[in-house]
Amino acid sequence: MHDSGDSRPGVLEVGKLNVWLGKTQVLNNITGLVVPKNSVFSIMGPSGSGKTTLVKTFNRIIELNKEAKVEGKITLNGEDIFSMDPVALRRKVGMVFQQPNPFPHMSIYDNIAYALRANGIVKDKSRLKDEVRSALEMAQLWDDVKYKLNSPARKLSGGQQQRLVIARALALRPEVLLMDEPTSMIDVVSAAKIEQLIVELSKDITIILVSHSPQQTMRISNYVAFLYDGKLIEWGPTEKVFKSPSHRLTEMYVIGKI
Amino acid sequence: MRVREVLALTLTLAATVFMFAPFFWILGTIIYKGVSVLAKAGFSFLVDIPPLPGFNSLGGIANVLEGSLLIVGMAIAIAAPTSLLSAIYITLYEDSPIARLGRTLLDLMVEFPTIVVGISVFLVFGLTLGLGLNALVASIALALIMIPYTTIQAIEAMRVPKSMIYEGAVALGLRESHIAKILLIEGRRGVITGVLIGMAKIFGETAPLLFTTTTSFNIFANSPLSPVSAVPVLIYVYAFSPYTNWQQVAWGASLILSLVVLSIYLSARLSLGKGDRYA
Numbered sequence: 100m101h102d103s104g105d106s107r108p109g110v111l112e113v114g115k116l117n118v119w120l121g122k123t124q125v126l127n128n129i130t131g132l133v134v135p136k137n138s139v140f141s142i143m144g145p146s147g148s149g150k151t152t153l154v155k156t157f158n159r160i161i162e163l164n165k166e167a168k169v170e171g172k173i174t175l176n177g178e179d180i181f182s183m184d185p186v187a188l189r190r191k192v193g194m195v196f197q198q199p200n201p202f203p204h205m206s207i208y209d210n211i212a213y214a215l216r217a218n219g220i221v222k223d224k225s226r227l228k229d230e231v232r233s234a235l236e237m238a239q240l241w242d243d244v245k246y247k248l249n250s251p252a253r254k255l256s257g258g259q260q261q262r263l264v265i266a267r268a269l270a271l272r273p274e275v276l277l278m279d280e281p282t283s284m285i286d287v288v289s290a291a292k293i294e295q296l297i298v299e300l301s302k303d304i305t306i307i308l309v310s311h312s313p314q315q316t317m318r319i320s321n322y323v324a325f326l327y328d329g330k331l332i333e334w335g336p337t338e339k340v341f342k343s344p345s346h347r348l349t350e351m352y353v354i355g356k357i
Numbered sequence: 358m359r360v361r362e363v364l365a366l367t368l369t370l371a372a373t374v375f376m377f378a379p380f381f382w383i384l385g386t387i388i389y390k391g392v393s394v395l396a397k398a399g400f401s402f403l404v405d406i407p408p409l410p411g412f413n414s415l416g417g418i419a420n421v422l423e424g425s426l427l428i429v430g431m432a433i434a435i436a437a438p439t440s441l442l443s444a445i446y447i448t449l450y451e452d453s454p455i456a457r458l459g460r461t462l463l464d465l466m467v468e469f470p471t472i473v474v475g476i477s478v479f480l481v482f483g484l485t486l487g488l489g490l491n492a493l494v495a496s497i498a499l500a501l502i503m504i505p506y507t508t509i510q511a512i513e514a515m516r517v518p519k520s521m522i523y524e525g526a527v528a529l530g531l532r533e534s535h536i537a538k539i540l541l542i543e544g545r546r547g548v549i550t551g552v553l554i555g556m557a558k559i560f561g562e563t564a565p566l567l568f569t570t571t572t573s574f575n576i577f578a579n580s581p582l583s584p585v586s587a588v589p590v591l592i593y594v595y596a597f598s599p600y601t602n603w604q605q606v607a608w609g610a611s612l613i614l615s616l617v618v619l620s621i622y623l624s625a626r627l628s629l630g631k632g633d634r635y636a
Contacts, residue, residue, distance in 0.1 A: 163523075271529065
């Protein structure tokens with residue numbers, strides 16, 4: 100394993116993390132993983148290696164699964180996430196899922212405004228409008244939807260829905276944004292836009308990206324962790340992991356042999 | 358093989374037509390018998406009171422219609438919020454023992470004989486609590502019958518949206534009360550349909566009203582605690598009477614009742630059909 104070799108401070112740190120789903124151990128002693136601030140940190144690995152479980156542990160969404168059992172330590176800016184209120188944690192650590200999941204019958208505007216209002220973040224109406232616009236601009240969706248903010252979200256294309264969901268998460272100004280294969284269910288053009296967006300967003304927030312595609316990982320991430328069979332095989336700067344992996348399994352994955 | 362296919366198709370089609378036939382036969386009879394009564398009585402059928410013994414006029418069903426509207430309205434006022442709140446609980450906490458028990462009991466309540474509901478409500482509210490026969494007691498009986506229909510429909514309406522948006526909503530740091538509101542917004546058409554289906558169900562209910570309403574058909578209820586009667590009870594009593602004009606009133610009332618129930622069902626279908634379904 101490598102450390103980042105970079106001056107960026109760590110946002111999330113993982114130590115001795117074990118996760119079980121029922122009787123199956125899905126993550127096995129993940130330790131020494133440090134996610135540097137304002138970076139795109141990819142988690143790659145074959146299917147069933149535990150990538151999604153790992154990111155779902157970062158915002159404790161994993162706990163929605165009644166069979167999940169988590170042991171170990173994860174800190175967000177030094178604070179143990181397991182001693183935080185999960186609701187407060189999720190406002191700091193946002194998440195975008197593989198399948199775009201806007202609230203389909205709500206308007207585009209309300210999809211973003213709802214959480215801001217409900218969480219008591221913005222109460223003033225004109226400020227709310229500004230926040231919605233700002234979130235849509237950040238997600239590069241404003242130009243597409245500025246004349247149809249009252250249309251239901253279900254009327255957007257798959258790619259636009261995914262950007263709306265990103266905007267919805269960004270509106271809460273998270274410190275970390277978890278993205279679980281956000282481009283796997285949308286068309287190539289939309290995927291390219293989202294990749295570009297991820298790189299832009301990482302100037303201000305930390306992105307943790309689950310990806311099935313080594314090519315995508317190489318294109319957009321600053322750091323990469325490789326998981327295999329629930330174990331952290333190695334992690335480090337993307338270039339280093341891809342060009343001179345320190346483990347045979349990583350090398351095989353990178354060249355597409357596993 | 359071809360003959361077998363034709364035979365199978367013929368049999369299934371015949372069974373389907375056979376299934377529809379009684380409905381159209383009943384509807385046809387009610388329309389045939391009822392329309393002539395309504396044509397003879399005219400608009401006064403809706404604003405006059407039923408004929409008393411010894412009178413040959415047709416009169417109308419104004420007070421029983423008012424009674425039905427009152428008790429159904431009150432039953433909805435009791436059942437709709439109760440159903441909605443329990444549907445939200447059962448949807449959000451579906452794995453909890455109370456939610457699982459609730460879901461099982463709802464299925465049981467749907468199958469429960471409504472006459473037993475009527476006699477139980479009469480015993481508890483009418484006799485033990487001394488409320489007697491009045492609109493409130495009748496509406497409690499109807500509410501108990503409506504609740505499982507409305508709740509089950511509301512649960513179904515929110516179940517699919519929940520599976521699609523729940524994780525996303527939790528990931529936004531939303532609390533359960535806010536997620537419940539989203540589920541209501543997303544499943545609102547199904548929830549409305551549930552209320553309409555429950556309403557249609559209780560509008561035509563007769564058995565529980567036999568214990569909780571009066572058979573004096575010449576009184577108007579002027580408060581929730583007034584004695585009240587209802588259209589199905591009038592049909593039941595008048596259809597068995599020896600007076601021809603009473604029997605005619607029963608046919609006219611049957612047509613009105615059928616039209617009301619069918620209209621509510623149609624609205625429910627339209628309400629559900631209009632909404633965009635979840636994939």
